[in-house]
Amino acid sequence: MRRVLGGSHQICLQGASFDEPGKESWRHIEARSKTTVVNSPDNLVLVKPVSQDTPLEEIVRLLGEDYDVILTEGLKQEGTSKIEVHRKGTGPLLKNIRRLIAVATDELLETRSRQFSFRDTESLADLLERGFIKPQKKRISLYVNNAPVILTSFPKQIITNILLAIVSCPKAVRDISGLQIFLRKE
Known part of the structure; x- marks a missing residue:
């Protein structure tokens, strides 16, 4: 069994609320406490105010070593391997993306990178498993x-x-x- 962590790094999350106004945890978040954890039977949210974008390396350290692969979104400039998700009609592929290993797409593109259909998740998972996931x-x-x-x-x-x-x-x-x-x- 693979241990996979999914994450998102998006500007739209800035100022997002993970709790209800007026509750104690909400007041802690609003007061910019060093760290606030909101816990429910089906979710755990850790809110830690930062003054700048947190590097992926720091996020990995914070989460621990218990994952074989970490899937993130929005970290185009990090030095890690990347898979671009491209949808027909959204314009050309992004330029100057370092370490692009594949493109998941709904159309055939002219690119040197390997391409995978959105429906071919098994082949994409095989690529990740063979080339990038090294369980230790x-x-x-x-x-x-x-x-x-x-x-x-x-x-x-x-x-x-x-x-x-x-x-x-x-x-x-x-x-x-x-x-x-x-x-x-x-």
């Missing part, structure tokens, strides 16, 4: 001051072994499948 049963990520630190296999193994040794000491801890550590030094 074992994964360790390190962020220092919110920036990712690239680790080679040797430090990954050392960090993993040390952390597992530390948390394996209590007899109640068995079958560790995930471990999260947070450190703030301020």
Whole structure:
């Protein structure tokens, strides 16, 4: 089973309301609290005011490492691979899109990128799965001051072994499948 996260990055969300006026959580959002979580039986919305567009890298760090692929919308200038969704009659394909790997469309286009019909979701999913989704049963990520630190296999193994040794000491801890550590030094 693939772990997929879908997201949207759109200017139209600016000022969007995820709660009802007058409720406590709504007042927290309006007061620009550092972070507000609106929780219901079928949704969880995290509202965190920012002063500028949040880079995708920061969003990934905030959401954690539990996804094989993250599908986003509206991040044309990010350095990640992209699939353009193009509808007939909406004009030409976007120009100067870096790392365009495919176009999902309802018409045949003149482009070097691979094209997929909107109805051919299986082939598009195969492209993503073969070329971009690399499930890692074992994964360790390190962020220092919110920036990712690239680790080679040797430090990954050392960090993993040390952390597992530390948390394996209590007899109640068995079958560790995930471990999260947070450190703030301020």
